[in-house]
Amino acid sequence: MDFSDMGAMWRYVYETDTFEEEVAELWETVRPLYEQLHAYVRRKLREKYGVDKVSADGPIPAHLLDFSDMGAMWRYVYETDTFEEEVAELWETVRPLYEQLHAYVRRKLREKYGVDKVSADGPIPAHLLGDMWAQDWSNVKDLFLPCKNKPSLDIAPALRKQNYTAERMFRVSEEFFTSMGLSPMPEKFWNLSIIEKPKDRAIICHASAWDFCDSKDFRIKQCTDMTMEDFVTVHHEMGHVEYYIQYKDQHIAFRDGANPGFHEAVGDVISLSVVTPKHMVKIGLLPESAGKKDSEVDLNYLMSQALSKVAFLPFGYLIDVWRWNVFRGKISSSHYNCEWWKLRSEVQGVQPPNIRSEEDFDPGAKYHIPANVPYMSYFVSFIIQFQFHRALCTAAGEYDPKNPLAKPLHDCDIYRSKKAGNLFKEMLRLGSSKPWPDVMAVITEGNRRMDASALREYFQPLENWLRKDNKKHGAAMEGIARHKNLMREPRDEVEKETARAPSSSSHSQ
Numbered sequence: 001m002d003f004s005d006m007g008a009m010w011r012y013v014y015e016t017d018t019f020e021e022e023v024a025e026l027w028e029t030v031r032p033l034y035e036q037l038h039a040y041v042r043r044k045l046r047e048k049y050g051v052d053k054v055s056a057d058g059p060i061p062a063h064l065l066d067f068s069d070m071g072a073m074w075r076y077v078y079e080t081d082t083f084e085e086e087v088a089e090l091w092e093t094v095r096p097l098y099e100q101l102h103a104y105v106r107r108k109l110r111e112k113y114g115v116d117k118v119s120a121d122g123p124i125p126a127h128l129l130g131d132m133w134a135q136d137w138s139n140v141k142d143l144f145l146p147c148k149n150k151p152s153l154d155i156a157p158a159l160r161k162q163n164y165t166a167e168r169m170f171r172v173s174e175e176f177f178t179s180m181g182l183s184p185m186p187e188k189f190w191n192l193s194i195i196e197k198p199k200d201r202a203i204i205c206h207a208s209a210w211d212f213c214d215s216k217d218f219r220i221k222q223c224t225d226m227t228m229e230d231f232v233t234v235h236h237e238m239g240h241v242e243y244y245i246q247y248k249d250q251h252i253a254f255r256d257g258a259n260p261g262f263h264e265a266v267g268d269v270i271s272l273s274v275v276t277p278k279h280m281v282k283i284g285l286l287p288e289s290a291g292k293k294d295s296e297v298d299l300n301y302l303m304s305q306a307l308s309k310v311a312f313l314p315f316g317y318l319i320d321v322w323r324w325n326v327f328r329g330k331i332s333s334s335h336y337n338c339e340w341w342k343l344r345s346e347v348q349g350v351q352p353p354n355i356r357s358e359e360d361f362d363p364g365a366k367y368h369i370p371a372n373v374p375y376m377s378y379f380v381s382f383i384i385q386f387q388f389h390r391a392l393c394t395a396a397g398e399y400d401p402k403n404p405l406a407k408p409l410h411d412c413d414i415y416r417s418k419k420a421g422n423l424f425k426e427m428l429r430l431g432s433s434k435p436w437p438d439v440m441a442v443i444t445e446g447n448r449r450m451d452a453s454a455l456r457e458y459f460q461p462l463e464n465w466l467r468k469d470n471k472k473h474g475a476a477m478e479g480i481a482r483h484k485n486l487m488r489e490p491r492d493e494v495e496k497e498t499a500r501a502p503s504s505s506s507h508s509q
């Protein structure tokens with residue numbers, strides 16, 4: 001027995017000789033509905049793009065029903081036509097703070113490595129910042145702490161002394177969530193998660209959190225080390241799981257973050273409380289003396305926070321600015337690396353360790369670029385987590401906007417606050433069932449926009465100090481925007497002519 005062709009084989013499983021006729025009949029039954037929808041969509045597109053682009057009675061041009069490029073598709077989930085302008089504006093709002101930090105760090109590096117290695121007013125050599133991408137400068141924070149005579153806020157020695165294990169770290173993290181009235185990790189989580197590096201096999205150790213979508217099974221995979229960084233990561237990953245648990249009863253289509261930035265922000269909001277010296281004292285990981293009010297300890301603490309939270313902002317922003325322009329053809333393949341370093345220099349104020357060319361492809365060294373994972377969510381998260389922090393701290397009575405000297409935002413700890421917990425829960429349980437501004441408004445007293453004012457407020461005492469210190473040392477403040485010649489000329493000038501002009505409108509957003 002054989003089939004006459006592949007189509008016959010595919011139809012065979014429907015167990016009838018008249019399958020072709022039956023589906024044709026089904027199509028005729030639903031066609032009137034489709035025709036109504038088609039006519040409606042055609043009329044709407046005609047209104048938007050003009051009568052010369054869409055005919056009154058003919059077929060709809062297919063490209064108008066699609067995204068203009070991959071960048072438009074990535075921006076679509078942010079539910080606004082002006083996402084590009086909004087993130088550009090956010091970056092402008094935090095830039096003055098970043099420029100102060102950058103000028104200070106550049107001067108310190110000049111003192112350490114010499115005036116011939118680090119210029120007084122140009123970009124900073126990226127390889128001096130303690131991280132392969134210069135995206136987080138806290139690995140070299142000892143160079144930059146303003147008050148060197150103060151005790152370290154690193155908890156690693158205490159973790160070792162108290163014989164901490166991975167499980168204990170996870171239990172301590174869980175206790176933070178439950179102290180606010182949020183959900184404990186379910187039994188399956190404890191039985192099935194991997195929280196230590198297995199001895200018998202190699203695994204991908206990059207920490208991640210998983211929702212198995214049956215409303216019961218949620219896990220973390222992490223090769224936990226007894227360091228401060230990993231202690232923070234435990235809370236970050238558990239934040240993802242807490243979000244999964246809170247929205248588990250939503251329809252499966254809505255079991256997701258309100259927008260991609262929200263998911264990354266949940267655990268970080270918790271971490272903003274966890275890492276305060278005040279909290280570390282409470283859980284016995286720093287000595288009582290570290291919790292005393294001391295403006296110098298405060299400055300050191302804010303500096304170490306800024307070296308990861310503020311230093312990251314331009315990097316988090318520029319990755320997708322570069323990719324959006326690649327996707328729309330504004331950056332051609334003969335200029336990939338040149339345009340990359342132009343952004344790195346102009347936005348982040350860093351330069352490569354040596355002269356680069358188009359024979360190099362430096363963007364490819366960042367995981368998210370070859371893996372094609374959108375990156376703007378991290379920038380969004382680093383902005384909105386401070387909005388959430390401010391909202392929850394206000395609810396907890398831990399922050400007083402009228403008296404920030406007595407109760408400053410950076411010192412707030414929402415541990416054990418049921419009020420903050422209930423508010424957080426109310427937002428998290430919505431998942432993606434409503435537009436994200438509605439979800440945000442649940443906790444931000446009606447504020448429906450991404451807004452960097454909370455971040456600026458959090459770092460205000462450090463910014464004041466940086467401004468004074470930079471002024472005192474006559475630091476040049478215009479250095480970031482100056483684009484030095486970091487590149488050899490591209491070899492192939494012809495190829496850039498083939499680049500397609502960007503589409504005029506991003507209709508698909």
Ligand SMILES: [Zn+2]
Nearest residue numbers: 236240263264
């Ligand atoms: Zn994450």
